[in-house]
Amino acid sequence: MNIQKYSIHDGPGIRTTVFLKGCPLNCWWCHNPESQKSNPEIMFFKEKCKSCGLCLKMCPQKAIEFVDGYPVTNEGKCNLCGKCTDFCTSNAREIIGKEMTVKDLMKEIIKDEAFYDESNGGVTFSGGEPLMHADYLNDILRACKNRGIHTTIDTSGYTDWSQFEKIIDNTDLFLFDIKHMDNEKHFKYMGVGNTVILENLKKLSERGSNIYIRMPIIAGVNDDDKNIDAAVDFISKLNIIHVNLLPYHKMGMDKYVRLNKKYKLSGLEKPSDEVMDKIADKFKKAGIKTKIGG
The missing domain is CATH 3.20.20.70 (Aldolase class I)
Known part of the structure; x- marks a missing residue:
């Protein structure tokens, strides 16, 4: 972690x-x-988010949706591929945990x-x-x-x-x-x-x-x-x-x-x-x- x-x-x-x-x-x-x-998970820093929507666009699993102007991740769909964190220009998303x-x-x-x-x-x-x-x-x-x-x-x-x-x-x-x-x-x-x-x-x-x-x-x-x-x-x-x-x-x-x-x-x-x-x-x-x- x-x-x-x-x-x-x-x-x-x-x-x-x-x-x-x-x-x-x-x-x-x-x-x-x-x-x-035990498994890795997404941590979202709302105060850093610019609500640009790039994470939503880049998610291949379509696991992200906007709720009240901010991205929310559906854990059931997310496979933690990391695309949303890679393309987040404000570092508002982070994967916690790695092998x-x-x-x-x-x-x-x-x-x-x-x-x-x-x-x-x-x-x-x-x-x-x-x-x-x-x-x-x-x-x-x-x-x-x-x-x-x-x-x-x-x-x-x-x-x-x-x-x-x-x-x-x-x-x-x-x-x-x-x-x-x-x-x-x-x-x-x-x-x-x-x-x-x-x-x-x-x-x-x-x-x-x-x-x-x-x-x-x-x-x-x-x-x-x-x-x-x-x-x-x-x-x-x-x-x-x-x-x-x-x-x-x-x-x-x-x-x-x-x-x-x-x-x-x-x-x-x-x-x-x-x-x-x-x-x-x-x-x-x-x-x-x-x-x-x-």
Whole structure:
């Protein structure tokens, strides 16, 4: 989906973050909605569009029509041939997602080896959910390890344990998300339960893996005392390095419009510093090293 250079919030040091498409969760606040589908898709930037109609004329599938003066793509007809993006003079249309071989991806990763060496950084694989592509992921992880590049996996934890077993030996660090401790609420806000996620986290801990816990904090969803206390109790029994508390933000909202999707948390605000400090104190009092932010 994307290769982000000079990333400093996805593990130690300066990193290259590789975002893979596809995710089994459907979090209400997802700030990368373009990562949810495994297949490539069209992103439309309405603010750039000149309504010239050239995309409509050039589409061989006749998959585009004008609605209220702007082009709308019929996903059922579109085969992502790219003609509409090639001929868009204002760059208002973009195909998100492409296939890359391990060799081609490694060419991009090793361009930044000097930064990894100087900062004790490396490569982070995120998404989406990278473990949806465990076989491919392990091939690229192995290639990184063969060059001495530090490897990190940013995961929701929602996958069969066998997928973790494929990549665990070639992964130096896991950034593991905990979004809600209540199974029913987890299903409501993420579209799946949390039983598998928590069991996988326990197993990673028992295996002695290096783990950072990432916990997004969303007002009215998971910031209540009951949920925070349950998370503190659960995490305090694990072998983890530290917890990152990530305050909710709205930075992904515009992407929903560009993908013709509905954003479910419209109007929600970032939690206050006071709320974040109170939550962080609960973790710290339990002896858990905790940081607000990535």
